[in-house]
Amino acid sequence: MKENREIARAMEEAKRAGRKMALATVVRVKGSAYRREGAKLLIDEDGNTVGVISGGCLEPDVAETAKKVMADGRPVLKSYELDEELVWGLGLGCPGTVDIWIEPVPDTDVPSSFREARKAEGVEERKGST
Template sequence: MTDHELLLEAIRQTQMLGKRSALATIVNVSGSAYRREGTKMLIDEDANLTGVISGGCLESDVAEVAMSVIETGTPVLKTYDLGEDVVWGLGLGCPGTVKIFIEPVRP
């Protein structure tokens, strides 16, 4: 099964169970990053994740933002500057900037 098919199946399953969810999509990459534009991740109201949008460094923060999106129904465009070692303190190895659009999934 492709990543796209897995994501669609996760959306279908989430909706069948009556759970709310949000979809995070990389909409812009400037410089170096692990994933490219169009990469998606689904986050449900129980914080279950389907898909990967980075090398593991952004998923938890994106999931936290997604919880707010699920609660409010208001989409968010979040920018991550992966070159900011002072903020992240991780030395991630991809000094690019990634913009992620996080939106509620509607039935």
């Protein structure tokens, strides 16, 4: 939940600054992976990111794809076959397949699921201050 609050906060800041954004979400995992379904990464047009979708190996490529998504406004589903022996040469990590949905964040408003995360944050802050 904390990650969603951080993403919601970053969305609000980027919107105030007028920056375009894309949201990458892990939608399917087959085999082993660092993160499970629902993990998210927010990317803004300046290349700032919030969230984590892997152990660091997918984020650069997803950020590049996000630039295209922000430019043309069309979402993309990317599938990654993780074989870290090839990527890192160390034989470490999680060999599996990860599908990631990369979508533009609308200019209109922060999506409702993230607004709810921010509301919950306000409730938690008030509880902690009493």
